[in-house]
Amino acid sequence: MARYNPKEVEPKWRERWEKAHVFKTREDGSRPKYYVLEMFPYPSGRIHIGHVRNYAMGDVIARFKRAQGFNVLHPMGWDAFGLPAENAAMQTGSHPETWTRRNIADMRGQLKEMGLSIDWSREFATCDVEYYRWQQKLFLDFWKAGFVDRRESYVNWDPVDMTVLANEQVIDGKGWRSGAAVERKKLTQWVLKITDRAEDLLAAIDDGRLANWPDNVRAMQRNWIGKSKGATIWWPIASVPSFLPRATPDGGRGGGPNHGADPVEVFTTRPDTLFGASFLALAADHPLTAAVAAHSPEVAAFVARAAQGGTSEADIEKTEKFGVDLGLRVKHPFDPSRELPVWAANFVLMGYGSGAIFGCPGHDQRDHDFATKYGLPITPVVLPEGEDAKAFSVADKAFTGDGKLYNSEFLDGLSVDAGIEAAIARLEKLDLGKGETQWRLRDWGVSRQRFWGCPIPAIHCPSCGVVPVAEKDLPVKLPDVPAAEFATPGNPLTRTPPWLNVPCPKCGEPAKRETDTFDTFVDSSWYYARFAAGRTDKPLDKDAADYWLPVDQYIGGVEHAILHLLYARWFARAMKATGHLSVDEPFQRLFTQGMVTHATYQDSRGRWIPPEEKQEIDVSYESAAEDSFGHNPIQGILANLEGSPREFVERYEEQTNYLGKYLYVGVVQTGSHDQDLPLLVGSIEKMSKSKKNVVAPEVIANSVGVDAARWFVLSDSPPERDVEWTEAGVSGAWKLVNRIWDLAEPHEGLLARADPGKAPADADIDLRRATHATIAGVSDDIEHFRFNKAIARIYEFLNALKSFTATPALRDADLRSAPQGEAERKIEPHPEEPRSGVSKEARAEALYALVRLIAPFTPHLAEEAHEHIGGKGFVCDAPWPKADPALLVKSTVVLGVQVNGKRRGEIEIAADATNADAEKAALALDEVKRHIGSGAVKKIVVVPGRIVNIVAG
């Protein structure tokens, strides 16, 4: 029979789909809508397996919902602005747009080969003028609404590339590309005021609006927003040295009329421990520290030393705490007669709170470390439950738990929570502090000093200041810049006078355009809405947006759990406030899929070896013990290894333990590299070019077809976990494709001859039950993103189907005695001679269900098989099969029988049998009798349909 040939079949169906426009989304209010969206790709050049998995998942959902009768929107586009295009331009001398457009064309072709049910008519790239012009309009609306600000802030500046770097692009204090030491530079940046919505962005995480998001993503967002409740406290400076700045008119609040300088502002979450305060500590870059440093070489030396330590690195833990006494004293808010020293300390950060803390060494470990080092007093003020006040000590370690306050005057006896409230009340009464909430979340700096991005529509006028571009003048298009311009570092926009020089929209005098472009996260913050409701004359069509949004299912990598998803959430709120949208949460359900990983290989010199260049060898135990030269090859290989052969040795031992008979000697590279160098089997990692463990999707598509690739990336591992790419796994998927094809092949035209809708005879009941149980199970699994289980169910069904199709006479047992030549028939069951009693109708029903159930996973194969068995039209247009509830109920059930909780046998009884029947049947079993023995039956627990447990003693 004909071998299934994906190279012919797959393109054929893609052409047919395209010709019939089957995946074009029609506005249709009569059907319920379903919007499936995968995070759109950055056009880096090629599709990789990770994309395949991401889009295969989305496509399963899209096709499934479509078959269920939903009006499905499943679009695709390109996150097309960004740094790599400019870097490529610098290296290759081509324009960023040329590079980007070429990549898009390549990747579009590759994506189309995947057979995705995408409405390509809605495709756009964020670098299309028709997209970014509306982004500029949204920005102007946000500006008008007060969501935009301009602020001075520090940025990472690469002096060689002359650009701002994101924190992730700074490696060990150096630019990731240029390797130049990064400078901190103060720039005026455009800012979107996302902190204004911090409260609501946080509230939505826990009030049910994000109920269908993964817990870890919600937790990450919660942490990132970082709300902490506490108090701001103003500590009056006791005696003010002359060199300190004079008090500002409003800054002296609470300090009384005659303190001479502003009080020191401190934020704390534990105002209840105020009586345990023994010092104040300021950040090294706190203004007050700077003021003292100007007059004290010792303090200046401290500031210099503190600046050396890596501030953002993870090895902060190792950094020793150190500080310096500033020589200032402050008055305790609750007892002005008590004065505390003011220190500067390296562990206090200017970027959080007010850059100053009060140290309570008894109840904060960092303060404890610091106080111990510098001999500052340590006073306990919280007594744990059940501890004796005299015996309790915090000399060795800070106590951070709950308890009762003591040593705290008016707070004595209160719990921590009550103490916090009482302390805040007193502070507010004294006008020395107030209850306050601090956020970890910062406003979003969107300025990038780059060319390849959406221009920020603003104009700098010498007399009017910063002025928005008039709406009639939109879009602010990127100017035509010769490709050669990109060879020079910096932003070409600053060197393009005809574009740069414009009249001020307000006064008409000569002015200059803003040369910053938007962070590309802005582009991806609203694309989902544009897909759904794009219009040529405005950002969105509100009616269409109201119909389609929110996105019903969003799918992407967990690496976007914080920034992209947070920005998109804020953007939706801002768009709602400016009348463009009606939703504030754009993504109803979120799914974060795992990565595709692959084993890595390294030779003994540490070079990465591509998987296709390695060769596995097995050596039998006998030959391993001694080869023809009388050497043990394992020992030989191990002896040759340079560096650390640990990984290799572990694998080797593992294999001997299990197999005994065979030794997995490992992997020897062949091909272009040195022969017979032992290869280390490395860890299993995310596919990456640097580790040479990538597998190109097109290579798979050209051999076993995209259906097999799609099937593979969805089988085995649950979708949220990583899946390891293995050759064995791919060949398994290929085998599956052929199994299904073999089933369809002998039944050519079956649907035409049988009516799968006609209720078949009773004798078919087992097959029909299997069919309907599979329909119900697969539907439920897809609905709940359990693709691996849906696939397992399909395998189970195939196994069942086979037992119905193969005639018992041709089973293995009979084959041995069968005459020569008879075996041929076993491989190819006769289509018209199925197991006795199974009708054409039952088989037609089973196969028709099968092709529709596999369609979301392997759409080309489904179409081909469907056509082969005589189906009309497209499978992707066919309705999703419905399970008949009557066939999901069994007439008899098998119950496990336990004695004292251990399984001892099973009984098969009618599904509607009474408990008494079940008990009787269970007690009649020989195994049960034996295990009860001479003991008395004390109790019998019967769970109908599940189990019988006999308690005997």
Next chain:
RNA sequence: GCGGGUGUGGCGGAACUGGCAGACGCGCCAGACUCAAAAUCUGGUUCCCAAAAGGAGUGUCGGUUCGACCCCGACCACCCGCACCA
């Protein structure tokens, strides 16, 4: 340190609301077909005991229950995110 998650055969993983642990796939073993191999097909495959009978078994220890991978308590290991966040 804080937050989230995960621990089940040789491997990836199933097990519904507390009810037959190991579905399904891979790998492996045996057999059929073949001169042989590949492919395919059939059967087997948690561990211990030669087998049967039996026993043990879901990271560890304890608890609740007729019954625990599942619930509770304490711990261990690993993964992810954040992090001198006051």
